[in-house]
Amino acid sequence: MPVSIALRPQPLGVFPGIAGSLLLPPAPAGEEALAALMKGRLPERWPEAWQFFARAVGGYTEAAVLEAVPEGNEGIFNRAVLQPAPEVYTWARERLGGEYRLLLDAVAWRAGLRPEPPDVPPEVDGELRAFLLECRAHAALERGAREEGALALKAAAEAAEAVSPVLAARLLGEWAAVRHAAGDAGEEVIRGYRRALELLDGTGLAELRAELWFQLGAVYQSRGGEGGKGALLEAARCYQEALKVFRRDTYPEAYALTQMNLALVYLAMPQHDRSWPVRAAVAVQALREALRVFRRETHPEMWASATLNLANALQHLPSSHPEDNLWEAVALYEEVLAVRRPEDDPVGYARVLANQGNALAHLGALSQAESRLQEARRLFLEHGEAEAADAVDRVLAEIAQLRTAGDRAVGRVQSGGAS
Incomplete structure (x- = not known):
């Protein structure tokens, strides 16, 4: 050339x-x-x-x-x-x-x-080759050739590593993100993120490091079912590393999203674990932090998601005052229901109703609970969610038993008074 x-x-x-x-x-x-x-x-x-x-x-x-x-x-x-x-x-x-x-x-x-x-001539090397290969990769991804694009990103990272570790780290992160988006949460993807983080050691790009920690946390979080508690603990560690950079005053949206993901990781851990009460409390606090950024007026979808997750968490939070948590959960569900329409997402709307009905049942507000649960059951059945409808039926059966037991108790009291 x-x-x-x-x-x-x-x-x-x-x-x-x-x-x-x-x-x-x-x-x-x-x-x-x-x-x-x-x-x-x-x-x-x-x-x-x-x-x-x-x-x-x-x-x-x-x-x-x-x-x-x-x-x-x-x-x-x-x-x-x-x-x-x-x-x-x-x-x-x-x-x-x-x-x-x-x-x-x-x-x-x-x-x-x-x-x-x-095209990329064979004699072009280093960061120049990486730059050109990255363009080829993005072109392939734009036309839907995901595998071709991923291979080009990996080759670009390899070309850059010896001369531009920062560029190599960013390209490895892109490659891993493409693989993860395609459903791959395997060890190779994890090694890609880990190598990218190693390449950033001693550099001044704290934001890029935080983004990679967040993305690696998402990989571990998606492995929760397969990897169990160990994968969830790794996800939590990754999110905590990201939060060392993502502060509410400097990166508000990244901060809030990381806090919400951290909360979901803790809530996914087994409730029979001895550390569950502490983790549940941390999850609730993390969701409250997310809601300091995600407001209904500015981030309606993220606000609704964080509010719904907070309400769900409060239902299961070990506490010396569970009634207060349940009433707060009921109010939060009501806020979500006020902005969601059943015609837009009937199954999602039904889940909110079912969760709110469950909380009301635990509070003894049986009539309110029944009305929400019946509406949730109707929507579930209309949209083929038989298992969800069965779960609602079980709660309704428990409410019926409570009503029957209450009626019998009232009858015994009345009989005793008449004698």
């Missing part, structure tokens, strides 16, 4: 946003700054020629970044990245060749200016 990128390695894909697609030109005494960038850290002193990159990672507008772009091949390439228009792409392609043109065609595909990303 006649024209090679002048500076290697390049921090391609190390930083999020537009910075992940920009090329750095050679700069005097830039070795120390480049070493920091490759680890996801910002250098203490920026070379003058890299001020445009400093602006890009600093969140400046694309126009402000463009103002600082120097001339040269990298400048031509970066102008095309920052101005993704057909005429700019054509202008840049006429002036660039070799590896520059390959990368240009790749970012043009990302911008929708080409129907396909370029």
Whole structure:
């Protein structure tokens, strides 16, 4: 290939946003700054020629970044990245060749200016090869070729690992996420996430580490049935690692989602375990934390899910005042029912009714319990949920027994009074 990128390695894909697609030109005494960038850290002193990159990672507008772009091949390439228009792409392609043109065609595909990303020549290596393979992977995933896309992501990570561990870690995380989305929660996927986390040791990308811990926690959580308590405990540890970075004031939505998942992990653990009371209490607190972010007005679906999970947790929370917890659960179910419509999700609506009816039955509010349970039973039967209807029937039978026992007790009292 006649024209090679002048500076290697390049921090391609190390930083999020537009910075992940920009090329750095050679700069005097830039070795120390480049070493920091490759680890996801910002250098203490920026070379003058890299001020445009400093602006890009600093969140400046694309126009402000463009103002600082120097001339040269990298400048031509970066102008095309920052101005993704057909005429700019054509202008840049006429002036660039070799590896520059390959990368240009790749970012043009990302911008929708080409129907396909370029092929990857065998002589292209390292982070450049990884960047091009990643584009091929995303193109395959977009057309539904999941296996092809996963293989390309794995190959991209392998190409990057020796020269750009941060890029390799991100690509491994993407590969594992694709596999997990396809239903694979096996050991290979777990090893992929673990290796990605190892590659991030000593880097400054705390947010990426937290995202990987969260995703690994989701893998372990999905293995709960197969892996039992051990998998759930690993999931909890992963979520706790993520929460070291995901704080409510800095990453509110990620914080709330991680808290909710952590709660669900604890609630899925066996209730006969000696540590169950502590875990149930932690789960309730985690759901309350999630609801400090997920409000009905701003996150209606997540709010409903967290509220419903909190109500379910309160029903089973060991407590010296269970009635208070049950009444709170009843009120929370009512809040969810107020915003959900049976015509949108009749089975889900019925489950809320059934849970609320169960709580009311435990409180002795038998008439209210019966009305909700009867409506839940009707919806379950209408939509082929026979097992759920049978479970409701068992609760209704218990209520009938309580009524019969109560009537007999009243009869005995009346008989005694008459004598």
